[in-house]
Amino acid sequence: MVCHLETTSFPLPNAVQRSGRGPFSYQPGEPMAGFILNFDHAAGTGREDKFEIVNAAYRLRRSACFLKSNGKLLCTTCHNPHDIPRGDAADRHYTAVCRQCHNSTFDKQVAAGKHTRATACVDCHMPTRRTEDVVHVAATDHYIQRRKPDGDLLAERPERQERGDNAYRGPVVLYYPTTLPHTPENDLDLAVAQVKQGSNLNDGIARLTAAIERYSPKQPEYHLELAGALQLNRQLTKALEVYREVVRRNPNFAVGLQRLGTALRLSSQYPEAAEVLKQAAAAAPGTALTWHELGLTYGALGMVADAVAAAEKAVELDPDLPEAHNNLGIIRFAAGDRIRAAAAFREAIRIRPDYPDAHGNLANLLSTASNFEEARDQFEIALRLRPGDASTRYNYAILLGRTGHVNESQRELEASLRSDPGFADAHELLGDLLTATNQARNAIPHYRDALRIKPESSHAHLGLARALIAIGDLTGAIAQLQEAAAGPDASTRAEAADLLRQLGKAK
Numbered sequence: 001m002v003c004h005l006e007t008t009s010f011p012l013p014n015a016v017q018r019s020g021r022g023p024f025s026y027q028p029g030e031p032m033a034g035f036i037l038n039f040d041h042a043a044g045t046g047r048e049d050k051f052e053i054v055n056a057a058y059r060l061r062r063s064a065c066f067l068k069s070n071g072k073l074l075c076t077t078c079h080n081p082h083d084i085p086r087g088d089a090a091d092r093h094y095t096a097v098c099r100q101c102h103n104s105t106f107d108k109q110v111a112a113g114k115h116t117r118a119t120a121c122v123d124c125h126m127p128t129r130r131t132e133d134v135v136h137v138a139a140t141d142h143y144i145q146r147r148k149p150d151g152d153l154l155a156e157r158p159e160r161q162e163r164g165d166n167a168y169r170g171p172v173v174l175y176y177p178t179t180l181p182h183t184p185e186n187d188l189d190l191a192v193a194q195v196k197q198g199s200n201l202n203d204g205i206a207r208l209t210a211a212i213e214r215y216s217p218k219q220p221e222y223h224l225e226l227a228g229a230l231q232l233n234r235q236l237t238k239a240l241e242v243y244r245e246v247v248r249r250n251p252n253f254a255v256g257l258q259r260l261g262t263a264l265r266l267s268s269q270y271p272e273a274a275e276v277l278k279q280a281a282a283a284a285p286g287t288a289l290t291w292h293e294l295g296l297t298y299g300a301l302g303m304v305a306d307a308v309a310a311a312e313k314a315v316e317l318d319p320d321l322p323e324a325h326n327n328l329g330i331i332r333f334a335a336g337d338r339i340r341a342a343a344a345f346r347e348a349i350r351i352r353p354d355y356p357d358a359h360g361n362l363a364n365l366l367s368t369a370s371n372f373e374e375a376r377d378q379f380e381i382a383l384r385l386r387p388g389d390a391s392t393r394y395n396y397a398i399l400l401g402r403t404g405h406v407n408e409s410q411r412e413l414e415a416s417l418r419s420d421p422g423f424a425d426a427h428e429l430l431g432d433l434l435t436a437t438n439q440a441r442n443a444i445p446h447y448r449d450a451l452r453i454k455p456e457s458s459h460a461h462l463g464l465a466r467a468l469i470a471i472g473d474l475t476g477a478i479a480q481l482q483e484a485a486a487g488p489d490a491s492t493r494a495e496a497a498d499l500l501r502q503l504g505k506a507k
């Protein structure tokens with residue numbers, strides 16, 4: 001049963017393999033709880049009646065027939081794995097199984113006019129219905145119910161998504177076995193389940209930290225889980241400390257080295273990241289993800305040839321790794337190789353059609369190539385997949401502005417700033433757009449926000465000056481022009497100096 005037990009296919013996690021156990025380490029006859037633990041959503045969170053593609057065992061265990069059988073009702077009570085009946089033979093077989101327990105009840109209900117004479121029990125009590133996670137598939141519901149659920153169980157349904165605000169955020173509850181004694185391994189593994197896929201991060205981090213401090217596990221995997229949870233919880237500085245402890249405990253632990261290298265890259269410590277990732281590649285040279293991370297790091301260091309070589313190595317090792325193709329596209333695009341960059345982005349999308357980064361990157365490339373129609377399609381796909389991506393909305397706004405869709409461009413910039421109010425470039429661009437459309441008074445707050453976030457922006461000083469001139473505030477405009485004229489950008493300095501001369505205040 002445990003081999004076929006999946007409480008959910010959405011992020012939770014539904015199961016956690018025990019620390020130190022490999023995927024093929026289970027030996028027939030040993031208790032499953034020594035190899036894997038199964039988890040479920042907490043009660044009262046609205047997910048009690050979920051029906052998903054691999055829910056047969058999970059749903060059966062909810063049934064009164066199962067609960068009242070005292071362990072006698074098994075999967076093999078109904079299913080002979082070596083002889084699967086079909087059609088009428090299946091109806092007769094499964095009905096005969098049901099009537100082993102319900103024969104007299106069925107006859108009495110029919111005699112009293114309370115039950116149809118139809119004998120295909122599963123049609124009503126275990127109906128076929130569409131699943132929530134694979135919406136084009138219908139499967140037998142193994143939750144044996146007294147009455148068939150209302151509605152059209154085969155009607156088309158929208159695909160359910162669980163990401164961002166819609167994702168489950170709550171306790172991860174032990175499902176099977178139902179209880180575990182307090183031991184160091186059990187307490188540590190139960191804490192890992194809370195953070196494994198981010199469902200219960202804050203409580204889980206505290207719980208896992210306390211368990212590590214209490215039990216001082218020798219193996220580095222628990223520290224690795226804690227570091228990953230801290231990184232997911234946007235505590236990168238703390239995560240780095242724990243990643244370093246992982247590598248200190250096992251200097252040849254390839255996964256630990258790779259994760260440390262990635263965290264260093266994300267914290268812009270590129271030279272050290274490159275050294276750590278090279279150690280990871282030496283420890284496990286066949287790991288595509290390590291070469292992918294090394295390619296990203298070399299790219300950040302401006303080492304284009306090394307970045308391309310690392311990304312190509314990642315693709316060679318794992319042709320189905322979409323991130324590697326996407327990274328290869330980024331590097332080639334930056335080097336001006338649009339044709340091969342586009343091919344890399346398209347390959348990433350072919351492998352993973354719901355990859356928002358690849359769609360967004362392809363959209364930017366197409367936009368710079370003036371292929372506006374397809375670029376717009378790609379931007380809209382990227383934003384449908386990740387609506388809150390401020391950078392993608394900003395880039396889409398640029399395309400819309402270039403193609404004369406000013407109102408749409410303004411809406412995208414406003415949406416970008418709702419997602420990230422601290423996005424200085426979006427404030428600047430929105431200020432430019434509002435000034436150009438005779439809305440200078442509305443532009444001024446955006447320029448001021450841009451300067452609050454990025455005080456050194458000479459472009460924002462110049463834009464604010466133009467907006468102040470438009471509303472007649474020449475004194476304020478002169479102060480901003482003087483700031484712009486002292487800035488680092490030559491063209492901005494020249495424009496600012498020209499406006500100062502026009503205002504009769506040239507220095």
